[in-house]
Amino acid sequence: MKYDLIVIGGGPAGYAAAIRAGQLGKKTACVEMDRAGGTCLNWGCIPTKSLIRNAEIYQLMQNHSGDFGLGLSGLTYDWSKVVARSRGVSDKLAGGIEFLFKKNKVDSIRGKGSLLGNGKVEVTDANGAVSVLEGENILIATGCTSRPMPGLPFDGQRVISSREAMVLAQQPREIIIIGAGAIGVEFAYFFNAFGTKVTIVEMMPNLLPVEDEEISKTLEKSFAKQGIRVLTETKTVGSQVTGSGVEITVQGKVNETLRADLCLVAIGVQPVLPEGREIKKTERGYLKVDDRYQTSIPKVFAAGDITGPPWLAHTATFEAVQAVEGIFNAAYKPRKVEVFPGCTYCQPQVASVGLTEKAAKEKGLKYKVGKFPFQASGKALSVGEPEGFVKLLFNEEHGEIIGAHIIGSEATEMIAELGLAITLEATYEDLEATIHAHPTLSEAVHEATSNAFGHAIHI
Template sequence: MVYDLVVIGGGPAGYVAAIRAAQLGKKVACVEENRAGGTCLNWGCIPTKSLLRNAELYHIVQQRGEEFGLKFDHLSFDWTRVISRSRKVSDRLAGGIEQLFRKNKVDYILARGSVPQAHVVEIVDRDNKRKALEASRILLATGVVPREMVGLPFNYKTVISSKQAMVLPHLPEEILIVGGGAIGIEFAYFFNAFGARVTLVEVMPNVLHLEDTEVSEALATSLAKQGIRLLTNTRVEQAEIKGGSVCLTLFGKEGKMVLQSPTVLVAIGVSPVLPPGMSFELDRRGYLKTDDYYATSVDGVYGAGDIIGPPWLAHVASYEAVQAVNGMWGSSKPKRTSVFPSCVYCQPQVASVGVTERDMREKGLQYRIGRFPFHASGKALAVGESEGFVKLIFGEPHGELLGAHIVGSDATEVIAELGLAITLEATFHDVIDTLHAHPTLSESIKEAAEAAYGLATHI
């Protein structure tokens, strides 16, 4: 039997591509080495959100219970259940994807896949049995893995990645996190909320350095108030394991310092996972190089998702997968996206879409900024989450919305409207003419738009 499409990888790019091709009437197989859902569902996006929800609830009750009229004697937590809840959520959703495969008649194959030659996928199952699958087209969606730090490889005990951080058998009394991106920040919040002493080291001037500077600085201030020690502009010069601890020599704004911790979480980025077999043309960073149709340098082989490079986001991976499949059998050229939301799920949350103010300044473009603080929002005050703000960037002279940045409670939910507005090329007038329900956090969007033109009512 010859498949129309064999997908290697069952994550947000792989499983979505397989289902979309099946919906188009194609004979499809999806080869996944571990479990449906990939890193996102099993060891990334989903289980971390479960853990962060646990942390948020515990933090609110412990630190702010009296504010809400709540009293608890001897408040505590069950660490085993904190972890197990996240695993149950992942298990349930992974099973859901397997059901979707059955519903759409996708052959789901638990095996390791390689591409020994064009139009052939070789699979090796868990019993080490080999089999060759013929395919008219092959899609590589093998994703990425955590990147190791030079001089401090993972030993999965004292030096861990995000995967081990999700299932630690006990809450560490102290943890040192290297890397101030989304993963590092989320775990810093998580462990700190449950009482661990957290130090985070970031080589760049700000945590979340790709975000708007104003947002990054606001988040850093909030995390520091929560008790997280942030060392920005600080690099790791030397690392060694001494006994049961890790010793890091750092150099930063405060000069040279030596920190020791029983656990170090390395969250400095990711590395691509290339399937064995044929050689493919790669970009300068080692990611799979694809053309406008998501095609690789090998005839009939395509790529989508994290394996083709940043931004390494599940929703972008799924979008690319659909576009790649549509390009294979559609009548129009597939699309690439440059407008996508970025979300960080600590508290306060951070979400953004479009350009930053830094981008506008560097390009020498004219713009207006509108801000609205959540402490002026009735809904934010009512629910006790008045920290943060909405910041909107409008181009001049036409007033089109170009960028949106939020730090605050539920920022990751509110951002979707702004992504739609940018996609539709909405202007300042479109935003303020859209009625927003009261009281909601989303009405802060309208207020921020009005503030850009001196028309805000509530500030």
């Protein structure tokens, strides 16, 4: 049987590509060595959000029940059920993707896919059985995996990746987290909320180094109040696994040896390259693609994390759908990822889209900044979440919005409006002319816009 498209990888890029091809009436196969949904659904975005939701509820009840007139005593939690709930959510959604495959007549094939050439893909299943698929087009969406730290390899016991961190049989008393990107920061919040002593080590000057500096500094202060020890501008220079845990020697703001039950290494990702034919790569080792997402091999395409940053599920899905549209329509010009939101789901949440102040300055842009604190928001005070603010950047020349940054309890749910605004090159006048419902957290967007030009009502 010859397919119109064979997709290698069943994560956000892979399954989206396969489903879209199926919708177009193309004979499609999706080869996945684990479960439908890939890292995001099974070992990333989804289960971690489930864990964090457990932490949010526990932290709210533990620390703030009295604020709502509720008296609680003897509040407890069951760690195994905390973990089990997250696995249940992943199981349900993985089943949903398999349903969508059937609905769109996609052949879901379990096994490891390798490129043979001439449109052929070798599939090796869990038992070692080998089969060969043949396709007119192939799309590689094999994604990335956690990058190990030199001198501190993962052992799955004391030195762990995010995958092990979300299914721990026992809660650690103390944990060291190396890396303060989204993964490190989210796990720092999660473990701390349940009482684990957390130290987070980051070599860059700020938590979440890609975010606006003011946002990062605000998060660092919040983490300090929550009891999380943050060591920025600090490098790991030595390590040792002991019978009872790990010892990590650091230098920078402090020079000391840290000790804990576990060390979570969250310093980034590395590509999972398909075996078989050699494909041209970027300097950083990711698959190189052209403006139609085609690799150096004709009719072999790639999308998602395997092609490099920003390593986000939503951009991977976007790229995959664009690639498929281009594969089956020569007149279609696939769009590239340009404006995309970044979200971190600790508390307070962090979300952004567009330029930071630093990036705007590096581009030589003249801009105005508008801010609005949630402390002045009626809705934020009503729900007991006054921490954080909205910060917007507007180009002085034409007034269009060029950057948006939010830190607050529901920042990740608010950012989409601002992504749309930047995509449409909306001006401050457009945002001010958009009536925001009252009382809502999103009113802060309107107020921050007005603040940039000196006429906010509520500050």
